Amino acid sequence: xxxxxxxxxxxxxxxxxxxxxxxxxxxxxxxxxxxxxxxxxxxxxxxxxxxxxxxxxxxxxxxxxxxxxxxxxxxxxxxxxxxxxxxxxxxxxxxxxxxxxxxxxxxxxxxxxxxxxxxxxxxxxxxxxxxxxxxxxxxxxxxxxxxxxxxxxxxxxxxxxxxxxxxxxxxxxxxxxxxxxxxxxxxxxxxxxxxxxxxxxxxxxxxxxxxxxxxxxxxxxxxxxxxxxxxxxxxxxxxxxx
Amino acid sequence: xxxxxxxxxxxxxxxxxxxxxxxxxxxxxxxxxxxxxxxxxxxxxxxxxxxxxxxxxxxxxxxxxxxxxxxxxxxxxxxxxxxxxxxxxxxxxxxxxxxxxxxxxxxxxxxxxxxxxxxxxxxxxxxxxxxxxxxxxxxxxxxxxxxxxxxxxxxxxxxxxxxxxxxxxxxxxxxxxxxxxxxxxxx
Ligand SMILES: [Zn+2]
Numbered sequence: 001x002x003x004x005x006x007x008x009x010x011x012x013x014x015x016x017x018x019x020x021x022x023x024x025x026x027x028x029x030x031x032x033x034x035x036x037x038x039x040x041x042x043x044x045x046x047x048x049x050x051x052x053x054x055x056x057x058x059x060x061x062x063x064x065x066x067x068x069x070x071x072x073x074x075x076x077x078x079x080x081x082x083x084x085x086x087x088x089x090x091x092x093x094x095x096x097x098x099x100x101x102x103x104x105x106x107x108x109x110x111x112x113x114x115x116x117x118x119x120x121x122x123x124x125x126x127x128x129x130x131x132x133x134x135x136x137x138x139x140x141x142x143x144x145x146x147x148x149x150x151x152x153x154x155x156x157x158x159x160x161x162x163x164x165x166x167x168x169x170x171x172x173x174x175x176x177x178x179x180x181x182x183x184x185x186x187x188x189x190x191x192x193x194x195x196x197x198x199x200x201x202x203x204x205x206x207x208x209x210x211x212x213x214x215x216x217x218x219x220x221x222x223x224x225x226x227x228x229x230x231x232x233x234x235x236x237x238x239x240x241x242x
Numbered sequence: 243x244x245x246x247x248x249x250x251x252x253x254x255x256x257x258x259x260x261x262x263x264x265x266x267x268x269x270x271x272x273x274x275x276x277x278x279x280x281x282x283x284x285x286x287x288x289x290x291x292x293x294x295x296x297x298x299x300x301x302x303x304x305x306x307x308x309x310x311x312x313x314x315x316x317x318x319x320x321x322x323x324x325x326x327x328x329x330x331x332x333x334x335x336x337x338x339x340x341x342x343x344x345x346x347x348x349x350x351x352x353x354x355x356x357x358x359x360x361x362x363x364x365x366x367x368x369x370x371x372x373x374x375x376x377x378x379x380x381x382x383x384x385x386x387x388x389x390x391x392x393x394x395x396x397x398x399x400x401x402x403x404x405x406x407x408x409x410x411x412x413x414x415x416x417x418x419x420x421x422x423x424x425x426x427x428x429x
Contacts, residue, residue: 006391006402006406007391008406009384009390009391009394009405009406010391013326013384013388013389013390014323014326014327014330014388015330015389015390015391041410042315042319043417044410044413044414044417045385045413046311046312046315047362047366047420048366048381048385048386049273049280049318049321049322050273050359050363050366051280051366051367051370052276052277052279052280052363053276053280053363054272054276054356054359054360055272055275055276055279057272057275057292058285058289061271061289061292061293062271064293065292065293065297066264069260069263069297069300
């Protein structure tokens with residue numbers, strides 16, 4: 001028997017390191033004995049889950065799971081969703097854990113959001129806890145106001161222990177001239193407030209709304225020559241309701 | 243019959259048929275959640291595991307084919323994998339701790355899947371009680387606690403090289419007893 005055959009139990013119980021697991025899987029392809037034993041373990045244990053006592057599931061678990069699925073099912077970037085559509089903010093689950101609420105397109109933003117959530121909460125040494133305090137309040141797609149079908153952005157409004165954070169991630173925005181920048185605004189009724197400048201290489205920004213309170217109804221992006229002006233002076237590129 | 247049904251529902255789910263997915267969800271929600279709880283002894287983790295399993299099912303992160311055996315077994319293997327990963331990640335479980343048995347109120351099942359589950363539980367339960375205490379323990383440590391071979395050896399005071407053999411022996415013995423109880427392993 002080859003040495004690696006002894007790792008079958010640990011492979012089945014997933015206690016091997018990633019490297020060991022990979023090596024064992026390689027071994028498995030050439031070792032009929034391990035293949036057979038693994039299959040046997042699977043068959044011999046298949047009745048065991050039924051030993052579990054039947055317990056009541058949380059009454060709102062199904063709605064939470066299906067809410068997540070609805071978010072995943074909505075392709076944020078498809079042509080028919082270019083029209084800005086505010087998400088159902090009224091129906092937010094009480095304790096929506098952030099890790100269940102990541103829309104697929106925005107999943108790439110996950111790392112930066114967590115980092116931000118963490119930084120906003122520096123006294124908390126445990127990222128897991130910081131993450132669970134992050135709540136997705138609303139999310140929307142910003143559409144082009146100049147008939148450029150390719151330019152779009154996803155905006156997410158998050159809350160971390162009551163402190164709001166706006167994340168905007170754009171794609172296919174037209175190139176800027178020298179000295180120009182993309183300014184993000186949150187708008188309450190008629191009143192715009194500057195909410196960060198898009199990073200010129202990544203096309204994204206995360207901005208704390210700590211010093212701003214309001215009932216934002218629109219998020220917009222304009223081209224400006226100076227950051228954080230009291231009101232937009234340049235041309236409007238993208239906008240969407242939230 | 244159920245096997246065929248599940249496979250068809252799974253295939254529809256893979257095509258983003260929400261009604262099919264919901265049928266599968268309703269059929270297995272309680273079993274997956276209860277099993278995850280049996281493994282983790284923690285309702286919060288059990289819910290996270292359940293979420294993860296059904297999301298993977300819906301978004302195609304895990305794919306099932308008939309070759310992988312019964313759909314239900316595949317789903318429950320996913321559940322166990324996620325649960326033991328979570329236990330290890332969170333390190334909340336002391337492996338010495340014993341699961342508090344009979345601490346939960348058992349409720350009579352109503353749906354077809356739950357009736358089937360109740361019958362199986364009763365058969366497996368009867369069979370497992372016929373095993374010697376050492377065999378019951380090694381199944382608990384191996385399957386429900388997901389311990390490493392070394393930890394099982396330490397716990398049961400067995401030479402490392404004999405652990406795999408002991409596990410197989412206990413499981414085979416159990417399977418034989420279950421077979422006698424009325425063939426739960428057959429469909
Ligand atoms: Zn081998």
